[in-house]
Amino acid sequence: MPMSADFHHRLSPILPRIAETFGTPFHIYDEIGIRSTGERLKRAFAGVAEFREYYAVKALPNPAVLRIMAEMGFGFDCSSIPEIELARRVGAAGEDILFTSNNTTVEEMEACLAVGGILNLDDVTLIPKVPSMPELICFRYNPGPRRTGNAIIGNPVEAKYGVAHGQIVDAYREARDRGARRFGLHTMICSNERNAGYFVETVRMLLAVVEEVQDALGIRFEFVNMGGGLGIPYRPEDEPLDLESMATRIAGLLEEFGRTHGYVPRLLMESGRYMTGPHGVLVTRCINHKHIYREYVGVDACMSALMRPAIYGAYHHVTVHGKEDAPADTVVDVVGALCENNDKFAVQRALPRIEEGDLVLVHDTGAHGHAMGFNYNGRLRPQELLLRADGTVERIRRAETADDYFATLNFEPEVWRG
Structure with missing residues (x-):
């Protein structure tokens, strides 16, 4: 949609002088707008006991912007060694970094483990390739025909990402047998989605998988990561995502899980587009x-x-x-x-x-x-x-x-x- 009225009012009067000073073309970003969105996200999820956004570095991999994210207390979702380095350059350390792998090399796993990051594996075949199984491990889940995706990521059945439903229990069993003691579960099955209900159902799905795995293996999950994919209204007529309604409904699902199981996993998110x-x-x-x-x-x-x-x-x-x-x-x-x-x-x-x-x-x-x-x-x-x-x-x-x-x-x- 058109830039916010506030951004326009601050940028428009000075834009000709900016263009004269720096020359064109250029991307220009709005610090006030980025911080406002970050604070809104934190307020929306204030009802979740432990919530953290891991900014998707791939969306805008610039240290000046990543530094703003770090100042707001966010971690970083990385998918390459240079992205890990970018996060480290703005002070991220240890579990501030989540490495979401995809057709991952051993070198990339080693880079994540070397900084103490959270390794989020994309496939069961990667488990024996992990140089040294860390205490905390996460898997990316692909629900296959249980869910539908959207235009950018596509049908989960056709997507190259994630562990299939029939493999998920065995994935955690093998990781546990190799030394993992802390566990997370991740998914991302849509991109640029503005239907709040889609994300509510995604968290419901994740919690159902958590129940299935913990019933089979007797393990607890430290966190669930609902992924990114929060959409923005590119067209003037598009309705924006109802962030507050989404967050309230997700908080309710987590509370219900806690009443049943006696604990509530932390909730992670890895928004990129929505933030910037x-x-x-x-x-x-x-x-x-x-x-x-x-x-x-x-x-x-x-x-x-x-x-x-x-x-x-x-x-x-x-x-x-x-x-x-x-x-x-x-x-x-x-x-x-x-x-x-x-x-x-x-x-x-x-x-x-x-x-x-x-x-x-x-x-x-x-x-x-x-x-x-x-x-x-x-x-x-x-x-x-x-x-x-x-x-x-x-x-x-x-x-x-x-x-x-x-x-x-x-x-x-x-x-x-x-």
Whole structure:
């Protein structure tokens, strides 16, 4: 949806000077908005005795943003060795780090265990590959036909993630036999979901699996992790997720479990998009017009800065600085310079008339924007800026350069001769 009114009111008056100072294109993130969402999340789950958000580093892997998360008391959900290092650079240690594996290497397991992180295994075949079974182990659960997914992750039966239902008891048995003494259970079967009931049923499912495993093996679960996937309203007409209702209903499920079993596992969550997605915009400048079978507005960013519209057909709201209230009387495709016809931020979108030099804002790029960038065509990823709570603007990542692009070609020649 359009950026929040508060973000707009603080950014809009200074945006031309920011663009003049730093140049375009750039992603700019809103510290106040990020902190506000984090505090809202904590308030919503205040009824859960032990709740913790583990921010999904993949959504916006920038130390300046991760530092904000750490200051709010959040941990970090990581899925690669560099993401573990990013979390450590902002002070995360031990069980502040959750490593959710997927087709995992032994090197990655060792990196997680070396820092005392929580190892969240994705498959039973990984159990004998763990170099030294830690005291605390977690498994990612895939319910298969017991649940439906959504468009981004897909049908759980077809998803590459997680331990199948019929394997889950044996997974914990084998981990226990190899030395595990503390246990967690994780799942994530949807992405960008705005139906609060979906997440309530996910927690209900997790608690049912906990009951099944503990009845079979006599073990207690230290935590359940309901995953991420909390959605945001990208389109102006989309209804937002009812966070407070969701949290209240989940707290009720945990209380009921506690009455039956005499204990309540901690509740973890690993939201990424929900935390930062609405609090970022890609600012780019109109540089060309093309008039053929369609009207095209060319901007100085391309899908190397934001590829969601290209790979998902995802909608991102687009506005023109200073023309937010102007009539949307032209229908255009907003395009970049990449040699791919899906290099479009908007397709057949009704917008105000855009002149060369106008600043064009692509909304909701605070998650899976810069992070999903790439270098096809030799296109370079843009800089990232942060609008601080005190009104200052800080560059938190410089734009890539040609030297960066060629850096991996600078090495000592090595040739194998058979």
